[in-house]
Amino acid sequence: MTILVKPSGSPPEKLQPTGWLKYLSFSLDHKVIGLQYLVCGFLFYLIGGSLAGAIRVELISPLSDFMPREVYNQVLTLHGTIMIFLWIVPVVNGAFGNYLIPFYVGARDMAFPRLNAVAFWLIPPSGLMLITSYFINGAAQSGWTAYPPLSITTPAAGQIIWILSVLLLGGSSIFGGINFIATILKLRRPGLKLMQLPMYCWAMLGTSILVVLSTPVLAGTLILLSFDIVAHTGFFNPSLGGNVIVYQHLFWFYSHPAVYIMVLPAFGLVSEILPIHSRKPLFGYTTMVFSIMGIVVLGLVVWAHHMFTSGTPPWMRLFFTIATAFIAVPTGIKFFNWVATLWGGKIALNPAMLFSCGFIINFVLGGITGVALAQVPFDVHVHDTYFVVAHFHYIVYGGSVFVIFSSIYHWFPKFTGKMLNENLGRFHFIITFIGFNLCFAPQHWLGLNGMPRRVAEYDPQFQLINQLSSVGALLMALSTLPFLWNILQSILYGDDAGDNPWNALTPEWLTSSPPPVENWEGEAPLVLEPYGYGEKHLNKTQEEKK
């Protein structure tokens, strides 16, 4: 038997569609896959956002009068699942990771291009399956946490489809994680040391370690849960001798690290954006690296803080309180370092910068409420209330989604070769920032005063604040219009961006926009100082030129 091996690593030309069709193909180019993730994620974001709109419409009045109660629970389950598994996780990891990591390590593609394409193409079918489950007997209605016995007693069809699609999405996530670890550790350009990599590589390395360690636990748990539903086994079913608390431990062993899977890459992206637009080196590179790794280690041992009211022994509550609160230390370092990066810079007030700074402000608030929630005595009052809803939206929307918008404004010229309209972008930022804070800040008060989460009806005394929150949600919905208009307008008629509109030093900017297949025409550039901005560096490079 002879095996023909083509000398070139690139696949034959004819198998790769060109033009826009390549985005609907099983393309192996990491840049195509990155954009596939981004656009696909954004479409799901629009769906998840519409569901959020439905929730906020229901909550305008204290009565359950907009949709049937069962449908309300389906809507909140789908909203949570779509936003986490189909929007934030695939976009901060898959989209930007695939697009940027090979550039940053000086490689021509990811370590396993075919696995990469598989990882992406698992997402659209599982997302569609999840959404269409609504039309087959109704979608899952036990929340994105799917706690048994509720998930066992609600209609089985929707719950099983939910489990299947989360399993597929988890698989996609694991494939991606393995690929990133291999690419970052093994495909580095010779001469490039780990401590010379851009910060996003470290963030993705840390995140991928979390993905690979914790996602299989979720998969195992959901498979056991599906046995309970389909085969009437008794793993988590108390009427058959099962234990519902075990499910919560297993679920949160993944789902707390999932928060870091959503925010660590965002931390990495911000670390790329801030130095370029403030024309300064990233402050404290080494401490940034160690704090990412600190967050990874601590993030794995804090899960039970989601279970302080579930019935956990006192020693366990104390351990998880202290471990959780200590995550504030490495996280705090990163925020102080970002502010120090801004300090004394020449800051361009463009949309990318504004969204990044909006992220810092929102996330600090979300972090503070997070430390408060970590304290058992504080948590026993506000657990499972709108206070928690406010907290985690400050983390995942005020944090990750703001960074996603920031990154789109920052890398759009690289993706397309066109510039976005900056004024429209600033307008988008202002509406989003006001809408977001109007929507979620009042929810802290709601939670403290007695409004539980996941309810379709509530005490009439909360009506005014809920309406305020719904107005904020409306502003958030409207804010996507200038953004979409800006994108369409710029793709069709935007100004030419040139190869490096921001005068950046990181390797993705040292090639054409959009970059060719395999990234560079010649040899990959060796960037030893990705953050070499600042006056002294500038003088040095000018002297070298002379």
Next chain:
Amino acid sequence: MPKLSAILTLTSSLILGVGGVWIAFNVDMLPVSASINAPVYDELYRVLFIIGSILFIGMTALVIYSLIQFRRRPGETGDGIDLEGNISLEIFWTAVPAIVVLFVGLYSYDIYDRMGGMQPLMHDHNGAMDHQAERVWGGIGSGPIVSSSTQNSSSLPIELTAMQFAFIFHYPKGDIISGELHVPVGREVSLKMESKDVIHAFWVPQFRLKQDVIPGQPTILNFTPTKAGNFPIVCAELCGPYHGGMRSNVIVDEQEDFENWLKENSKESI
């Protein structure tokens, strides 16, 4: 110049500190406190609010100041200052959050202990129920503060059964079954809870207490009401379509009124 900036830093941090304390004492975001547990909770809340306000306002001010002060003026090119790090600064802002977090952790441990969280849960639920050292998981128990402040040496045992979508209270003394919780002011109540179907949660915002009610796993919640009145009981764990409607009331009576209620109702049920 360094002197001026030092004075500025000092004044602004002073204003920030005083402002944080002022905000925490003047912005009241909590409902009425109606249990022994609640004032302790409110104290913790206030401390967290002070620290949180200082940090949040401080960071926001720094970001906004940097954006305005260091913005790129029209026609300006060139780079910012060449500053890659500063070891002493970085040690400073590693140490400060570490100390703050350590303080908050120890302080909330103290609060937890004062709420009775560290008390071993040994409960004599008079009757044959507990013969085989049943494992009961608990919410916050009632600690030493209770025994010093109340004349009643024993707590009032009540059993709660939660189901879709109601709370059913059972008083072993008098064998009363009620949909609302009647308790006397100033006496410790020991609520033993179990669910018939899915997970529910028992939450009284005015008591600042919450405990999940779990099928197949009894849980205990101890509390001592301090204020007569009518407070909502809210289910706080998604339990099905009518989760939002799963509410009841806790009616905290004066001692005599409670005795009367107990008498009236136990006669009927006997």
